Amino acid sequence: MPAETVSMNRSTLPFMPKAELHRHLAGSISSATLLEANRRFGVELPAVTVAKLRELTVLERPMTSLQEVLSRFEFFANICISAEVVEFLANRAVADAAREAVRYLELRFSPGFMAFRHGLALEAVVEAVIAGSQAAAQERGMVVPLIAIASREMGPEVCLRTFKLAAKYRPYVVGVDLAGDEDNHPPKPFFAAFDYARDNGLGITVHAGEQTGAENVRTAVEMLHADRIGHGIRIVDHPDIMELLATRNIPLEISITSNYIVGAVPSLEAHPVCRLHQSGVPITINSDDPALFGIDLTGELEVYARICNAGPGDLLQRQLDALEYGFAPESDRAVVRELLHSWWNRV
Ligand SMILES: [Zn+2]
Numbered sequence: 001m002p003a004e005t006v007s008m009n010r011s012t013l014p015f016m017p018k019a020e021l022h023r024h025l026a027g028s029i030s031s032a033t034l035l036e037a038n039r040r041f042g043v044e045l046p047a048v049t050v051a052k053l054r055e056l057t058v059l060e061r062p063m064t065s066l067q068e069v070l071s072r073f074e075f076f077a078n079i080c081i082s083a084e085v086v087e088f089l090a091n092r093a094v095a096d097a098a099r100e101a102v103r104y105l106e107l108r109f110s111p112g113f114m115a116f117r118h119g120l121a122l123e124a125v126v127e128a129v130i131a132g133s134q135a136a137a138q139e140r141g142m143v144v145p146l147i148a149i150a151s152r153e154m155g156p157e158v159c160l161r162t163f164k165l166a167a168k169y170r171p172y173v174v175g176v177d178l179a180g181d182e183d184n185h186p187p188k189p190f191f192a193a194f195d196y197a198r199d200n201g202l203g204i205t206v207h208a209g210e211q212t213g214a215e216n217v218r219t220a221v222e223m224l225h226a227d228r229i230g231h232g233i234r235i236v237d238h239p240d241i242m243e244l245l246a247t248r249n250i251p252l253e254i255s256i257t258s259n260y261i262v263g264a265v266p267s268l269e270a271h272p273v274c275r276l277h278q279s280g281v282p283i284t285i286n287s288d289d290p291a292l293f294g295i296d297l298t299g300e301l302e303v304y305a306r307i308c309n310a311g312p313g314d315l316l317q318r319q320l321d322a323l324e325y326g327f328a329p330e331s332d333r334a335v336v337r338e339l340l341h342s343w344w345n346r347v
Pocket residue numbers: 022024207230288
C-alpha cells in the first residue's frame with residue numbers, strides 16, 4: 001500500500017463513522033467499567049487497579065488453552081449480580097463504542113448466560129440490556145439494535161426460550177445467534193428454534209466454521225436459515241460452500257484478531273479474509289470482543305487494510321456493506337449511511 005494511503009487511514013480512520021455487526025456485550029466490558037461497577041454497585045473484583053484488572057481480563061496474545069477465554073467469560077457471568085448492573089454494563093459498552101465513532105452497532109448478548117448465574121429473570125436481563133444500551137445510543141446519536149444469543153451448551157429448550165424472548169422484545173432485539181462449542185453440539189436439535197426465529201421475522205446469524213466445521217456453515221444456511229455467518233473462515237478450503245454464500249449473498253462476520261488469539265489462524269497475515277473476499281464471499285469486519293482482546297474496530301480495519309492491501313475506498317465499502325447486511329429496519333440504517341456519505345465527502 002502506498003505510504004500516503006497508510007498515513008491517511010491512520011489519521012482519519014478513528015473518526016470515520018463505523019458500522020459493526022458482531023460485537024459481544026460479554027467481551028466489551030473495560031477495566032474502567034469494572035472499577036466503576038465496583039464503586040457503584042459493590043460488584044466484587046479480583047483486583048482494584050486498571051493495570052491489574054487488565055492483566056486478569058484482557059487476552060492480547062494467542063491463548064494457550066481454551067480455559068483462558070472461558071475463565072474470562074465466567075468472570076463476566078459472575079459480575080451480572082443484578083438488573084441494575086446489567087443495565088450499567090450495557091450502557092458503558094455502547095458508550096465505549098461511541099468513542100471510536102461506531103454509529104451502527106449490533107450488540108449481542110446471551111440472556112441465559114447473564115441471568116442464570118445469579119438467578120435473575122431472563123426478561124429482567126433483556127429489559128436491562130435494552131434500557132442501558134438504548135439510553136447510551138440515544139445520548140450519542142447511535143443506532144444499536146440487539147441480538148439475543150443462545151449457547152449450544154444450554155441446549156435447544158433454552159435456545160427456543162431465548163428466541164421467543166427476542167421476538168417479544170422487538171424492535172429493540174432484531175435478531176438471534178447461536179454460539180458455543182460447535183464440535184460437541186451439532187446443530188440438528190436446534191432446527192425447531194431456528195424455524196421459530198425465521199417464522200417470526202428475526203434476523204439470523206450463527207457462529208459456525210471458526211476453528212473447525214466448514215460443513216456447519218452449510219447447515220447454518222440450509223437448515224438454520226442463517227442470513228449471516230459469524231466467522232465461517234474454514235470455508236476457505238471449500239469452494240462449494242463459498243459459492244453457496246456468494247450466490248445467496250450471505251456475508252461472513254469476520255473478526256481477524258479474535259481468530260488469531262483463539263488459535264483459529266497461526267498469524268494475522270495468514271488470515272483467509274483476503275482470499276474469501278477475492279472469491280466473492282461477502283465480508284464484514286468486526287471486533288467480536290474488543291475489551292477481551294484489547295482491540296477496537298478501528299484497529300481491526302487497520303489490520304484488514306494492511307493484510308489485504310485495502311485502500312480507503314475499500315474501508316468505506318466495508319462500512320456500507322455492514323449497513324446493507326444489518327438486521328435493523330432500512331430507515332434506521334439509512335440514517336447512518338447518510339452520515340457516512342457526508343463524512344466521506346468532507347474528508
Ligand atoms: Zn462472536
